[in-house]
Amino acid sequence: MKRFPFQLDAEVPLYLAPMAGVSESPFRRLCRRFGADVVVTEFLSAEGIRRENEATISKLRFGPDERPIGVQIFGADAEAMGEAAAFVTDVFAPEFIDINFGCPVKKVVKRNGGSGCLKDLNLVETVIRAVSRNTSLPVTCKIRSGWNEEMRDPVTIALRCQDAGVQVLTLHPRTRTQMYTGSARWEEISAVVQALDIPVLGNGDIKTPHDALRMYRETGCAGVMIARGSFGQPWIFDQTRDLLDGLPMRPTPSVEDRFAVALDHARMAADYEPDRKGAAIEFRKHLGWYVKGLPASADLRKRLHAVNSLGEVEGIFAEYLASRERYGEEAFGSGEEGEPLETAEV
Ligand SMILES: Cc1cc2nc3c(=O)[nH]c(=O)nc-3n(C[C@H](O)[C@H](O)[C@H](O)COP(=O)(O)O)c2cc1C
CATH class of the missing domain: 3.20.20.70 (Aldolase class I)
Known part of the structure; x- marks a missing residue:
């Protein structure tokens, strides 16, 4: 080897x-x-x-x-x-x-x-x-x-x-x-x-x-x-x-868990970058990626792409989860599979 x-x-x-x-x-x-x-x-x-x-x-x-x-x-x-x-x-x-x-x-x-x-x-x-x-x-x-x-x-x-x-x-x-x-x-x-x-x-x-x-x-x-x-x-x-390892693959996290990971990541980013607004603007791309493929996420993504502080994110996620509950998961679909990856030109 x-x-x-x-x-x-x-x-x-x-x-x-x-x-x-x-x-x-x-x-x-x-x-x-x-x-x-x-x-x-x-x-x-x-x-x-x-x-x-x-x-x-x-x-x-x-x-x-x-x-x-x-x-x-x-x-x-x-x-x-x-x-x-x-x-x-x-x-x-x-x-x-x-x-x-x-x-x-x-x-x-x-x-x-x-x-x-x-x-x-x-x-x-x-x-x-x-x-x-x-x-x-x-x-x-x-x-x-x-x-x-x-x-x-x-x-x-x-x-x-x-x-x-x-x-x-x-x-x-x-x-x-x-x-x-x-x-x-x-x-x-x-x-x-x-x-x-x-x-x-x-x-x-x-x-x-x-x-x-x-x-x-x-x-x-x-x-x-x-x-x-x-x-x-x-x-x-x-x-x-x-x-x-030849094991069954652990499941992809639920929407709630996905948001929790995104918030955890956002907190780490906020701690790391002293400029709060700069940290939020830099972090918008990650937020877009975390919600990619979620049902009815166009509006969610638009709002996340406009945040100027990472404190706003928790409220936006909470509203999305609440409206999903209000209209029922069925109307939202499962959204399990993400959309194909974008090709980043870097
Ligand atoms: C946003 C972005 C930034 C990248 N920056 C670097 C870099 O700093 N150094 C590097 O060697 N490759 C860089 N790459 C190339 C990736 O490391 C990788 O080789 C390429 O994306 C192909 O792998 P993938 O198909 O898994 O994305 C970058 C790719 C992306 C999408």
Whole structure:
């Protein structure tokens, strides 16, 4: 079996993916509680870290209940990446440092950061070696399948990353030019799993616990990383664990329980972010995800998307539950199955 370079309770770990604006401390804690075995911060600029930019440094904060955690950094300047890795190691001491070679956002790739590095595999190696030289922690990385269709070659990219010293590799099998269109090609995950000696995490298009189980079985990946499938349903990790363990899957929480989780999450977000209005505005997207697929939820969603303080949320949920009682659950339908996931363009 391919070994992970840090202590894990699970044989097949389930990761919460790094996601800018989503995988922040409160959501990471929540997902850990709901069975995520490992979490990763959103991607943080090496330049911002090395200059000790306040906004960047604040995103490095995490609590002991989030461990094991990886800090993800990005940048194409090997020296800056090395310095950032040293700083993160000394000051925050996460379980590992993850290098982002997957981000497709224009602002990032313009300077060859994120998936921009995939155009030049010598640069990929240089960056990995610089980070490894400057940290005592395991170094991992997350890649896409290539820059574009012509340069699509996940096995070669992954082998170069392994040669340069990464100890775990995640593949999101789309190219940069695909952004989030088309389907993730899971067969590329299988090919990389077979080619590498280190653990490979599969990522891409897991919307349900059954998808996660299927990815594990079809690709032989050492672990599974879930991003959009966790939106509004952090229990996806516990449910996936049940399936991996061959147990009946625990039920999806009732509407009341779902609201309780959303409120708990909102309280954590309010504690975390001192700017109350800013916290509420930032949190609106999560609220929308928690109520996605609920019957007669258009008005509910509209109201939640307009909150200016997290204190308003409890009352809005209570009114929804009261009107459901008034008009009867039948009129509301069961709403068990959520609508399909939106494709986030990030
Ligand atoms: C809102 C959002 C933010 C993201 N931010 C990051 C990031 O900071 N670092 C990263 O490596 N990938 C990032 N990604 C990509 C995801 O980690 C993941 O690779 C991608 O969404 C595919 O997985 P999924 O189909 O499970 O969503 C982001 C994705 C989304 C939807």
